[in-house]
Amino acid sequence: MQDSLSYDPSPYDADPPEAELSGPGQGSVLVVDDTVGNLHILARELSARGYRVRAALNGQTALYMMASEVPDLVLLDTHMPGLDGPAVTARMQALRELRDIPVLLMHAADDPDLLGRSFRDGARDYVTKPFVIPEVLGRVATQMELIRLRHRLQDQHKRLSGMLVDQVRELTESQVATIIALSKLSESRERGSAQHIDRVRALSELLAWKVATQAVVRESPAEFAELIRMASALHDIGKVSIPDAILAKPGPLEPDELEIARAHTTFGYDTLQAVQRSYPNNAMLKVGAQIARSHHEHWDGSGYPDGLLGALTPLPARIVALVHAYDVARSERPYKRPLPHEAAAATIHEGRGTLFDPVLVDAFAGLEGEFERAWTVAGAGE
Numbered sequence: 001m002q003d004s005l006s007y008d009p010s011p012y013d014a015d016p017p018e019a020e021l022s023g024p025g026q027g028s029v030l031v032v033d034d035t036v037g038n039l040h041i042l043a044r045e046l047s048a049r050g051y052r053v054r055a056a057l058n059g060q061t062a063l064y065m066m067a068s069e070v071p072d073l074v075l076l077d078t079h080m081p082g083l084d085g086p087a088v089t090a091r092m093q094a095l096r097e098l099r100d101i102p103v104l105l106m107h108a109a110d111d112p113d114l115l116g117r118s119f120r121d122g123a124r125d126y127v128t129k130p131f132v133i134p135e136v137l138g139r140v141a142t143q144m145e146l147i148r149l150r151h152r153l154q155d156q157h158k159r160l161s162g163m164l165v166d167q168v169r170e171l172t173e174s175q176v177a178t179i180i181a182l183s184k185l186s187e188s189r190e191r192g193s194a195q196h197i198d199r200v201r202a203l204s205e206l207l208a209w210k211v212a213t214q215a216v217v218r219e220s221p222a223e224f225a226e227l228i229r230m231a232s233a234l235h236d237i238g239k240v241s242i243p244d245a246i247l248a249k250p251g252p253l254e255p256d257e258l259e260i261a262r263a264h265t266t267f268g269y270d271t272l273q274a275v276q277r278s279y280p281n282n283a284m285l286k287v288g289a290q291i292a293r294s295h296h297e298h299w300d301g302s303g304y305p306d307g308l309l310g311a312l313t314p315l316p317a318r319i320v321a322l323v324h325a326y327d328v329a330r331s332e333r334p335y336k337r338p339l340p341h342e343a344a345a346a347t348i349h350e351g352r353g354t355l356f357d358p359v360l361v362d363a364f365a366g367l368e369g370e371f372e373r374a375w376t377v378a379g380a381g382e
Contacts (some may be wrong), residue, residue, distance in 0.1 A: 026051045029052070029054075032074065032075065042055075049137060070098065075136070078106065089103050104127065105126035202374045202377070204228050207364060208227075210363045212224040228287070228320075234284075235268075239264045269292045297318075298355045298356075325355070341368075348361060348364055
């Protein structure tokens with residue numbers, strides 16, 4: 001079969017071999033490209049780093065190979081005859097056993113529409129072609145680290161069954177730590193967002209406690225505040241799907257880039273929903289999914305991804321929306337300078353009834369001094 005191969009040091013114009021190269025357990029990668037030379041180069045470099053590499057010359061063969069053995073990661077060319085990259089990712093999304101495999105695209109910069117279609121169909125990240133080997137290896141390593149963290153979380157869930165109460169509590173804390181580690185891996189890729197998750201957690205807890213003392217919630221104020229503190233860490237977990245070039249862009253995003261960036265809300269929601277289906281009683285996952293999807297909704301319905309109006313946005317997401325806006329205003333990002341507390345607070349008050357729930361803005365007004373202190377402490381990593 002001439003359409004599948006693994007690395008062989010033979011000349012690039014030779015017939016591709018039908019072999020598989022095994023590494024020492026770093027993970028398995030399926031490389032898909034219609035250029036034999038590219039396959040040889042990528043297989044050589046990846047196998048030298050310990051990855052187990054298989055390769056295919058077209059999309060149809062890649063799908064056959066995935067059906068026989070599911071890889072950890074697919075490194076996929078977007079431009080190929082027959083089934084191109086977006087068509088392959090779309091078919092993977094339609095198959096339950098393949099839809100969770102991360103796809104890393106290899107993409108020429110001359111077709112942004114094709115790239116956008118690939119991300120809508122499930123791709124996680126991309127490298128530009130002609131590719132630079134250190135960039136490819138770095139992106140592959142990032143995706144493999146995300147896979148290891150997800151597997152660790154799944155293993156911890158399986159171990160919950162049959163444990164004593166104190167053991168369950170200890171493991172639950174470990175699960176929270178794993179999920180937060182996954183979120184912080186995403187955060188670390190976005191320049192200027194250091195300690196963003198820590199600050200959002202601290203401020204969300206503060207605002208949630210205040211709201212719970214004034215509104216009807218099922219939990220006590222302390223329980224509700226703790227739930228929001230834990231779940232708020234998941235608000236940007238979907239950014240693991242956004243390419244570095246978009247996260248770190250110093251200027252305004254192009255329309256297709258903005259569409260990809262905004263997709264972190266639905267990607268994060270879908271990811272947490274998939275986990276929650278196995279653990280339907282996990283309140284943190286349920287609330288975290290709400291927050292991940294809806295923390296960019298606006299009170300007046302002008303937000304995304306669903307354009308929810310008023311209280312149609314779940315309360316936890318409305319809380320994190322306000323906190324997130326405050327923290328972003330006070331933070332330095334590639335595209336903006338940080339604001340002092342007074343100016344950041346003014347933007348919150350200006351958004352009362354348009355961007356933010358008026359009740360939450362009023363609660364924020366009574367907490368401004370505590371907000372400023374909590375933001376400073378969390379930002380210092382204390």
